Amino acid sequence: MKKLIENNITYLVEQFYSNPSLIEEYIHEVYEVIGKVEDRVKSYITLRPLEDVLDEFRKLRDRIKYGFKGRLLGIAVAVKDCIVTRGIRTTCASRMLQDFIPPYNATVVERIINEGGIIIGKTNMDEFAMGSTTENSAFYVTRNPWDLSRVAGGSSGGSAAAVSSREASIALGSDTGGSIRTPASYTGTVGMKPTYGLVSRYGLIAYANSLEQIGPIARNLSDLTLMLSIISGHDPKDSTSLKIYDTNYDRYLSKAPLKNYKIAVIKECIEQGVDRAVMQAFNRAISRFESEGLEVTEVSMPLIKYGLPAYYIIADAEASSNLARYDGIRYGYHVGVGERSYDDVYSEVRSYGFGLEVKRRILLGTFVLSAGYYDQYYLKALKVRRLLRNEFVRIFNRYDFIAIPTTPTPPPKVGEAIDDPLKLYLMDIYTVLANLVGIPAISIPADIVDGLPIGIQILGPELSEGYLINIAYIYEEISKLRDLTPPLVV
Amino acid sequence: MVSNNVVIGLEIHTQITSLKTKLFCSCPSDYRGKPPNTNVCPTCLGLPGALPVVNVNAIKAAIMVALALRCSISDLLVFTRKHYFYPDLPKNYQISQYDGIGSMPIAKNGYVILNIDGNIKKIRIRRINIEEDPGRLIYPTGSLLTSKYTLIDYNRSGIALLEIVTEPDISTPKEAKVFIDKIRSILEHLGITDPNLEGSIRVDANISLAGGSRVEVKNISSPKDVERALAYEIIRQSKMLGSGEVVRRETRHWDSVRKVTVPLRAKELEEDYRYFPDPDLPPIKITKELIMDIASKLPELPDQRIERFVRSYGISEYLANVLVLEKSLADYFEECVGICGNPELVGNIVVNDLKRWIDELNLEVIEAKKLLPANQLCKLIQLLINNSINIKILKEVLPKALRSGKDVISIIYEEGYMDISDEKMLMKIVEEVFKENQQAVKDALDNPKAINYLVGQVMKKTKGRANPSITNKLITMKLAEIRGTPKNDR
Numbered sequence: 001m002k003k004l005i006e007n008n009i010t011y012l013v014e015q016f017y018s019n020p021s022l023i024e025e026y027i028h029e030v031y032e033v034i035g036k037v038e039d040r041v042k043s044y045i046t047l048r049p050l051e052d053v054l055d056e057f058r059k060l061r062d063r064i065k066y067g068f069k070g071r072l073l074g075i076a077v078a079v080k081d082c083i084v085t086r087g088i089r090t091t092c093a094s095r096m097l098q099d100f101i102p103p104y105n106a107t108v109v110e111r112i113i114n115e116g117g118i119i120i121g122k123t124n125m126d127e128f129a130m131g132s133t134t135e136n137s138a139f140y141v142t143r144n145p146w147d148l149s150r151v152a153g154g155s156s157g158g159s160a161a162a163v164s165s166r167e168a169s170i171a172l173g174s175d176t177g178g179s180i181r182t183p184a185s186y187t188g189t190v191g192m193k194p195t196y197g198l199v200s201r202y203g204l205i206a207y208a209n210s211l212e213q214i215g216p217i218a219r220n221l222s223d224l225t226l227m228l229s230i231i232s233g234h235d236p237k238d239s240t241s242l243k244i245y246d247t248n249y250d251r252y253l254s255k256a257p258l259k260n261y262k263i264a265v266i267k268e269c270i271e272q273g274v275d276r277a278v279m280q281a282f283n284r285a286i287s288r289f290e291s292e293g294l295e296v297t298e299v300s301m302p303l304i305k306y307g308l309p310a311y312y313i314i315a316d317a318e319a320s321s322n323l324a325r326y327d328g329i330r331y332g333y334h335v336g337v338g339e340r341s342y343d344d345v346y347s348e349v350r351s352y353g354f355g356l357e358v359k360r361r362i363l364l365g366t367f368v369l370s371a372g373y374y375d376q377y378y379l380k381a382l383k384v385r386r387l388l389r390n391e392f393v394r395i396f397n398r399y400d401f402i403a404i405p406t407t408p409t410p411p412p413k414v415g416e417a418i419d420d421p422l423k424l425y426l427m428d429i430y431t432v433l434a435n436l437v438g439i440p441a442i443s444i445p446a447d448i449v450d451g452l453p454i455g456i457q458i459l460g461p462e463l464s465e466g467y468l469i470n471i472a473y474i475y476e477e478i479s480k481l482r483d484l485t486p487p488l489v490v
Numbered sequence: 491m492v493s494n495n496v497v498i499g500l501e502i503h504t505q506i507t508s509l510k511t512k513l514f515c516s517c518p519s520d521y522r523g524k525p526p527n528t529n530v531c532p533t534c535l536g537l538p539g540a541l542p543v544v545n546v547n548a549i550k551a552a553i554m555v556a557l558a559l560r561c562s563i564s565d566l567l568v569f570t571r572k573h574y575f576y577p578d579l580p581k582n583y584q585i586s587q588y589d590g591i592g593s594m595p596i597a598k599n600g601y602v603i604l605n606i607d608g609n610i611k612k613i614r615i616r617r618i619n620i621e622e623d624p625g626r627l628i629y630p631t632g633s634l635l636t637s638k639y640t641l642i643d644y645n646r647s648g649i650a651l652l653e654i655v656t657e658p659d660i661s662t663p664k665e666a667k668v669f670i671d672k673i674r675s676i677l678e679h680l681g682i683t684d685p686n687l688e689g690s691i692r693v694d695a696n697i698s699l700a701g702g703s704r705v706e707v708k709n710i711s712s713p714k715d716v717e718r719a720l721a722y723e724i725i726r727q728s729k730m731l732g733s734g735e736v737v738r739r740e741t742r743h744w745d746s747v748r749k750v751t752v753p754l755r756a757k758e759l760e761e762d763y764r765y766f767p768d769p770d771l772p773p774i775k776i777t778k779e780l781i782m783d784i785a786s787k788l789p790e791l792p793d794q795r796i797e798r799f800v801r802s803y804g805i806s807e808y809l810a811n812v813l814v815l816e817k818s819l820a821d822y823f824e825e826c827v828g829i830c831g832n833p834e835l836v837g838n839i840v841v842n843d844l845k846r847w848i849d850e851l852n853l854e855v856i857e858a859k860k861l862l863p864a865n866q867l868c869k870l871i872q873l874l875i876n877n878s879i880n881i882k883i884l885k886e887v888l889p890k891a892l893r894s895g896k897d898v899i900s901i902i903y904e905e906g907y908m909d910i911s912d913e914k915m916l917m918k919i920v921e922e923v924f925k926e927n928q929q930a931v932k933d934a935l936d937n938p939k940a941i942n943y944l945v946g947q948v949m950k951k952t953k954g955r956a957n958p959s960i961t962n963k964l965i966t967m968k969l970a971e972i973r974g975t976p977k978n979d980r
């Protein structure tokens with residue numbers, strides 16, 4: 001018999017309404033999977049004890065009796081460990097916050113709980129979301145369920161691995177420069193970075209405020225659409241939150257194109273430096289679109305090459321500022337003060353509490369904001385950002401979407417890329433664009449090559465999430481690449 | 491000490507005490523007297539993931555001040571992060587404003603006209619910033635120098651502050667005091683800051699003497715102390731310069747207990763605060779309509795009030811100036827004049843007598859108002875006008891009323907203060923005095939000046955309670971009788 005966990009969320013929730021005790025069965029299934037694979041995959045940093053989760057189920061069952069309705073009723077949700085959860089340890093995969101238990105919930109967490117979702121654990125990530133492989137976690141690497149010798153991508157690697165290997169039905173990630181889309185691409189899942197300001201950042205531990213968004217990672221478009229509908233929409237607690245109130249995207253799950261879509265492929269993104277397997281998957285996807293009668297055109301955008309440096313300057317500048325607060329005085333890693341001055345104490349706390357990549361980015365960020373370098377680096381990066389925005393506006397005047405590979409390579413082997421920061425940064429070359437420009441982008445499985453799923457990225461203009469869902473759903477329908485099951489789970 | 495080559499610039503930090511909540515969160519702004527670290531939330535504690543949302547009333551308050559100080563107001567409100575590590579700063583950056591590329595203070599280029607003993611002086615305002623107050627460091631011994639450890643109370647963290655920065659246009663400690671007095675009065679008249687609340691207005695003073703570097707004195711809380719601290723610095727620095735020592739650039743701390751400045755840190759270089767626009771707070775448009783709306787509702791300002799006092803009450807400019815220095819005193823004056831008229835008399839009594847006792851007894855004007863309401867002072871003034879009491883008695887009743895809060899009439903009766911103005915009773919005493927001092931009567935008949943001796947004798951017999959003008963009149967009448975000249979009056 002098909003396991004409950006294999007079903008999509010909307011179907012499950014319907015079942016749970018008519019028979020709430022199924023929730024208990026479902027939870028046991030999830031924990032069974034976790035028992036089976038977690039040792040090898042390492043998706044979670046903090047997994048809630050089964051007993052706690054069952055307690056929550058019982059409370060939920062009582063509320064159902066009194067007519068409670070929720071679109072995530074009883075669903076096991078995994079949350080990236082940089083999103084704060086009241087009473088549940090939130091570490092950001094850093095020694096700095098190893099024992100930090102937040103006193104409040106992020107807005108997205110609040111919304112999930114209000115819909116009856118059960119947060120079962122906090123997923124592994126690169127420390128403070130700085131990385132593309134989850135190897136920068138202060139605790140351990142998350143492995144790719146499709147090939148345990150490979151990384152699951154990052155920085156939301158734990159979330160993607162958990163969803164892919166059925167350790168949760170759905171997960172939240174955060175995407176500053178590709179951190180949702182890269183691991184989605186590597187694990188055969190779907191992941192979306194929404195338009196900047198569509199999803200509240202309240203409770204997202206900041207890495208680079210002007211770039212990042214929380215978004216869903218799911219096994220199929222239906223689940224992703226449901227989660228996006230729940231977490232998006234205006235939040236008065238976030239000043240950068242857009243005043244968007246209608247956030248039901250269900251109607252975009254249509255097999256027919258809602259418009260006469262025109263797709264642009266950016267020449268510079270497929271010309272060189274792209275792995276053979278990635279190109280193969282990408283071309284397969286393009287020909288599938290074309291066979292559906294969609295118009296695909298190559299366009300040129302030479303400015304693209306400045307995207308990555310501009311991204312790293314802006315992200316590191318903001319990070320150096322955001323991470324200043326970790327001094328061990330109010331929360332987080334704490335050392336005995338003795339009769340030392342505060343700067344001695346801060347130095348000790350920050351030397352031990354932060355990992356190497358975090359220190360590297362704080363130093364770079366501090367440098368680019370320093371007097372004398374601010375104009376040369378930070379202001380110039382902002383200028384690139386503005387120019388890129390103009391370029392994207394220009395393209396979106398003529399095309400509905402841009403399609404490019406999510407990453408230039410398939411998932412690297414563990415340890416393969418981590419020692420070479422430049423190589424590692426290059427993995428983000430195609431994902432940072434959407435963050436710099438503030439537009440939505442989705443990564444969906446393009447194909448499976450040599451036993452590994454490979455993603456394609458589709459970008460749309462601001463607030464085009466609905467149409468992105470529509471085209472991604474059309475692709476899911478033609479390719480049947482949904483609910484992909486890694487061999488590990490079978 | 492007068493010196494022609496002293497250059498002083500001030501930075502005034504004033505809390506917007508009229509706000510109900512802090513600048514970026516909904517914690518109450520009324521933090522005084524609360525147990526340490528209880529008036530806090532994730533935002534003002536800088537917890538990971540928390541975000542700021544600006545209190546729009548703070549912007550309105552800043553615009554009011556900008557208009558009152560004749561500044562030009564920016565059409566965009568941009569918040570900037572100012573980075574420095576210090577334990578009172580929960581995020582290790584302060585959300586402030588800055589004048590640079592992409593950043594601007596809410597207002598700049600204003601001025602204030604001072605009247606210093608009749609001389610007019612213009613002090614230019616460089617800029618006004620909106621910023622958040624840090625927490626409060628508490629030294630267990632009360633002094634930074636002798637405490638072995640420091641405690642931190644974040645109740646104040648995030649309170650809305652305005653930073654008003656002058657050009658270095660001030661040349662004496664006295665001018666500095668007059669300037670701060672005037673700013674205080676303006677803030678009070680605008681209803682923005684209650685200057686009587688502890689720590690609501692704090693001043694940093696920059697002072698340099700010809701031949702020396704700029705020294706910054708921090709943490710001065712009263713106008714009087716600003717004058718003292720600057721006078722202290724002028725003496726200290728001119729002594730150093732006189733003996734050939736070098737006055738280096740440094741920051742000093744005003745010890746308000748010992749009335750000295752002590753070194754805090756040497757300032758070899760311009761500190762690099764790595765200012766950059768806060769990505770959590772998108773710029774806000776300040777429209778002409780908003781500014782005009784605020785301007786049209788601006789309350790009467792001190793200069794206008796002084797002018798009105800002179801014009802409609804006919805009091806001297808000096809008196810008007812002193813009254814308006816403290817809004818509550820000016821309000822009290824107007825209340826009294828409304829009840830008992832006689833603005834010149836009331837003004838003199840309020841300024842010369844009442845205010846002196848208020849200061850002497852260490853009261854605030856608002857407290858004094860409760861102890862001696864306007865109608866009470868008016869009763870005294872009425873008695874004075876009717877010659878029921880003399881000015882000496884009025885002056886003695888004031889402190890008694892301020893100390894006890896008792897009704898002034900009962901004080902007069904209990905203390906036996908009421909003037910003897912009953913003419914029959916006084917005439918008897920005058921007749922007695924005439925009998926006992928025949929030589930003096932003769933003298934008085936020849937020399938009108940000798941009359942004072944007789945008045946003195948009447949006073950002696952009545953223990954000073956005789957109404958002087960009636961006594962005078964009666965003695966003159968009596969003398970006229972003796973001379974045999976016809977009575978003109980009565």
Ligand SMILES: [Zn+2]
Pocket residue numbers: 512515516517529530531532533534535648
């Ligand atoms: Zn607060």
